[in-house]
Amino acid sequence: LVSVVTPSYNQGEFIEDTLLSVKNQDYPNIEHIVVDGGSKDNTLDILKKYEETYNLCWLSETDKLH
Numbered sequence: 001l002v003s004v005v006t007p008s009y010n011q012g013e014f015i016e017d018t019l020l021s022v023k024n025q026d027y028p029n030i031e032h033i034v035v036d037g038g039s040k041d042n043t044l045d046i047l048k049k050y051e052e053t054y055n056l057c058w059l060s061e062t063d064k065l066h
Contacts, residue, residue, distance in 0.1 A: 005029050005061045009037035023054045031055045038062035 004022050010016055015034075022032045031038045032054070036043060038061055 002027060004030060004032045008030065008034055008036045008039065008043060010039045010043060012039065012042035012043045012046060016045050019050045019056065023050065031057065034058035036060035
């Protein structure tokens with residue numbers, strides 16, 4: 001299994017290209033994990049659009065300061 005981890009925050013302009021790049025790989029055993037910092041743009045809509053089309057797992061929450 002190859003895991004691709006993508007950090008994201010307000011990357012709606014670019015995230016779809018990233019998702020498609022991973023989705024279209026020839027290697028069959030890939031998981032794509034997107035960790036979003038609570039985006040306020042259209043990032044989450046795009047993630048939802050692709051979540052059932054390949055092995056994509058994502059979460060979105062605001063960063064916590066310690």
